[in-house]
Amino acid sequence: MDKLAAQGIFREQLKKFVDLNEAEWIVFAQHLDFGAIKKKKFFAQPGTVCREIGFIVKGSVRYYHVKDGEEITGYFSFENEFVSSYKSYLTGLPGTNYIQALEDTELIIITHKSMEAMLANPVLGYKMEQFGRRVAEYYLICYEDRVSSFVTKTPEERYLDLLATGREILQRMPQHYIAHFLGITPVSLSRIRRRILIEK
Amino acid sequence: MDKLAAQGIFREQLKKFVDLNEAEWIVFAQHLDFGAIKKKKFFAQPGTVCREIGFIVKGSVRYYHVKDGEEITGYFSFENEFVSSYKSYLTGLPGTNYIQALEDTELIIITHKSMEAMLANPVLGYKMEQFGRRVAEYYLICYEDRVSSFVTKTPEERYLDLLATGREILQRMPQHYIAHFLGITPVSLSRIRRRILIEK
DNA sequence: TCAAAACGTTAACAAAAGATAAGGAATTTA
DNA sequence: TAAATTCCTTATCTTTTGTTAACGTTTTGA
Numbered sequence: 037m038d039k040l041a042a043q044g045i046f047r048e049q050l051k052k053f054v055d056l057n058e059a060e061w062i063v064f065a066q067h068l069d070f071g072a073i074k075k076k077k078f079f080a081q082p083g084t085v086c087r088e089i090g091f092i093v094k095g096s097v098r099y100y101h102v103k104d105g106e107e108i109t110g111y112f113s114f115e116n117e118f119v120s121s122y123k124s125y126l127t128g129l130p131g132t133n134y135i136q137a138l139e140d141t142e143l144i145i146i147t148h149k150s151m152e153a154m155l156a157n158p159v160l161g162y163k164m165e166q167f168g169r170r171v172a173e174y175y176l177i178c179y180e181d182r183v184s185s186f187v188t189k190t191p192e193e194r195y196l197d198l199l200a201t202g203r204e205i206l207q208r209m210p211q212h213y214i215a216h217f218l219g220i221t222p223v224s225l226s227r228i229r230r231r232i233l234i235e236k
Numbered sequence: 237m238d239k240l241a242a243q244g245i246f247r248e249q250l251k252k253f254v255d256l257n258e259a260e261w262i263v264f265a266q267h268l269d270f271g272a273i274k275k276k277k278f279f280a281q282p283g284t285v286c287r288e289i290g291f292i293v294k295g296s297v298r299y300y301h302v303k304d305g306e307e308i309t310g311y312f313s314f315e316n317e318f319v320s321s322y323k324s325y326l327t328g329l330p331g332t333n334y335i336q337a338l339e340d341t342e343l344i345i346i347t348h349k350s351m352e353a354m355l356a357n358p359v360l361g362y363k364m365e366q367f368g369r370r371v372a373e374y375y376l377i378c379y380e381d382r383v384s385s386f387v388t389k390t391p392e393e394r395y396l397d398l399l400a401t402g403r404e405i406l407q408r409m410p411q412h413y414i415a416h417f418l419g420i421t422p423v424s425l426s427r428i429r430r431r432i433l434i435e436k
Numbered sequence: 437t438c439a440a441a442a443c444g445t446t447a448a449c450a451a452a453a454g455a456t457a458a459g460g461a462a463t464t465t466a
Numbered sequence: 467t468a469a470a471t472t473c474c475t476t477a478t479c480t481t482t483t484g485t486t487a488a489c490g491t492t493t494t495g496a
Contacts, residue, residue, distance in 0.1 A: 101388050112386040123377045132384075165365035172372035180380030184332075186386040186419050187310040188301050190484095191453080203242045210473065219386050224453050227476055390454095391483085411444065424483050426445055 039070035042093040046144045054167040065079035072142045079135040085122035086146040095141025109213040191220045240268035242293040246344045254367040260352045266349035272342050279335040286321035295341025309413040391420045
């Protein structure tokens with residue numbers, strides 16, 4: 037895919053968050069970069085400040101954390117989703133996660149610098165604030181749901197929920213990543229699956 | 237406390253998120269309501285759309301969820317914090333949580349209607365988008381940290397973290413609320429406390 | 437002020453999850 | 467294509483958590 041095709045996809049998806057007219061889009065597009073990450077390479081690494089927000093046009097990434105030498109995969113992003121070490125991006129502090137491409141991945145990239153410039157741009161500023169607000173609100177809701185599932189549900193219930201919503205994760209991610217995403221060990225998820233099979 | 241005093245506090249705290257000049261503040265203040273909730277009364281209830289964002293100037297609230305007849309307290313808000321059933325507020329769908337005042341609580345209230353009006357107001361719109369963005373980003377980071385703690389930490393580690401950061405929660409909330417906040421039962425938290433005492 | 441309710445701890449038992457290891461299937465890669 | 471690696475399951479054992487109940491203390495509220 038080339039930059040222009042990627043921008044086309046991005047422009048379409050962007051409509052979920054902000055409505056840019058032709059003039060605004062042209063200025064906006066000038067601030068967009070295009071990037072590719074080879075499988076197993078990194079979008080972000082711990083100890084480094086994440087200065088970009090990516091929008092995945094092709095591929096997928098996982099967010100993971102190393103604890104006691106073990107990789108714990110906490111989240112994923114797929115096509116048409118944003119990817120960033122948000123806390124690091126927003127605070128300017130070093131991140132704590134790896135974000136790794138799970139396959140060859142192509143993205144539209146908005147650097148922090150570009151974003152700042154657009155926010156300060158009288159033509160685009162308002163729309164960029166709106167864009168930022170809506171994206172943050174969107175992810176806020178995702179996180180709210182996820183926190184809620186940890187507080188009020190058992191691991192088995194969380195897994196059944198995941199099955200019910202049939203998210204992409206199930207098809208595209210190995211089970212041990214899903215286990216950590218649910219907050220449990222791969223062995224435990226395997227047992228839960230067994231339990232469900234027998235019970236039904 | 238009267239409305240004016242409350243607005244004074246709010247205006248000061250607002251600076252964390254947006255910088256309003258005198259003219260902007262005057263228009264903004266016209267859209268603010270003032271409210272009081274008696275202890276044990278509700279700011280939000282499940283099945284009802286939450287159409288306000290509150291800013292607590294005095295008191296505190298807890299967010300809880302009823303599961304199998306039991307109340308599970310997932311979160312709290314204190315003075316100088318916002319309170320809302322965000323997902324419901326943002327989506328316009330009925331909420332799933334109770335938000336209950338833990339003591340007589342006073343708040344500045346921004347209704348959804350007021351917020352929409354301000355966002356559409358040419359004088360205030362830009363600043364309101366910025367305000368909304370920054371508040372959402374702030375809470376996004378809080379949630380990101382919390383999700384991360386569920387994925388990568390044991391309940392004991394989460395409790396030790398809470399002790400280390402010495403949050404208001406510890407002083408002001410009964411232990412069984414804290415337990416649910418950590419994603420465990422009150423009995424289990426009591427045991428964790430015992431373990432920590434013996435080990436150290 | 438006095439009864440009721442709420443709170444934290446502890447105990448006992450059941451259920452679930454973590455840790456470790458082994459084995460086989462599938463996938464990767466050299 | 468053969469060897470290595472990854473992945474999932476299963477088993478065993480340990481640790482932790484959930485559940486229920488009892489008890490004493492504190493707080494609440496009628």
